Amino acid sequence: MLTPSLPDKLYPWQLAADNGRLTGDLALDKLPRLMALMNPANGVVSIDLSAGKNGQGLPFITGCLRTEVELTCQRCLGSLRWPLEVAVRLGLVRTEAEAARLPDDYEPLLASPDCAMSVADLVEDELLLALPQIPRHADQRECEAHGYGAPDPAFIAEQRRPFGLLASLLPDSKRSC
Ligand SMILES: [Zn+2]
Numbered sequence: 001m002l003t004p005s006l007p008d009k010l011y012p013w014q015l016a017a018d019n020g021r022l023t024g025d026l027a028l029d030k031l032p033r034l035m036a037l038m039n040p041a042n043g044v045v046s047i048d049l050s051a052g053k054n055g056q057g058l059p060f061i062t063g064c065l066r067t068e069v070e071l072t073c074q075r076c077l078g079s080l081r082w083p084l085e086v087a088v089r090l091g092l093v094r095t096e097a098e099a100a101r102l103p104d105d106y107e108p109l110l111a112s113p114d115c116a117m118s119v120a121d122l123v124e125d126e127l128l129l130a131l132p133q134i135p136r137h138a139d140q141r142e143c144e145a146h147g148y149g150a151p152d153p154a155f156i157a158e159q160r161r162p163f164g165l166l167a168s169l170l171p172d173s174k175r176s177c
Pocket of ligand 1: 073074075076077078136137142143144146148
């Protein structure tokens with residue numbers, strides 16, 4: 001079976017009107033804001049999104065993004081493989097007033113009817129929102145295997161700084177196009 005190629009641009013309203021799907025793999029190195037926060041990686045994000053209208057006539061884009069990124073553990077500073085599986089649940093709105101009326105289980109995607117949106121930007125926003133603020137190995141024994149002992153607090157603070165960037169890289173709470 002042929003895998004449909006992922007387009008660069010997405011027309012959210014058109015996709016919803018067509019009950020369209022958006023599936024495929026996107027290389028992580030196409031996502032510069034995300035790459036700034038992680039160790040170099042050659043992975044991909046698997047995208048599986050479907051669009052349509054729900055029972056109330058609300059146009060939506062929902063689905064899942066899956067990838068694995070390599071972060072720096074903030075306890076031992078060792079590398080940390082971090083699987084990300086992000087549920088996407090966007091409701092399309094034209095105005096902020098419509099966004100305010102959106103059911104709580106949808107995030108607003110503010111877009112004009114003819115807007116074309118970068119698929120990479122949309123995917124990157126969702127992944128950034130799903131990243132842990134302070135990634136750490138789940139089991140401290142893994143940190144000890146990376147040489148974790150008594151950390152020098154100044155060193156930890158220095159290493160943490162890249163993650164301080166996360167806040168500045170996150171999308172605005174209201175997406176727009
Ligand atoms: Zn660790």
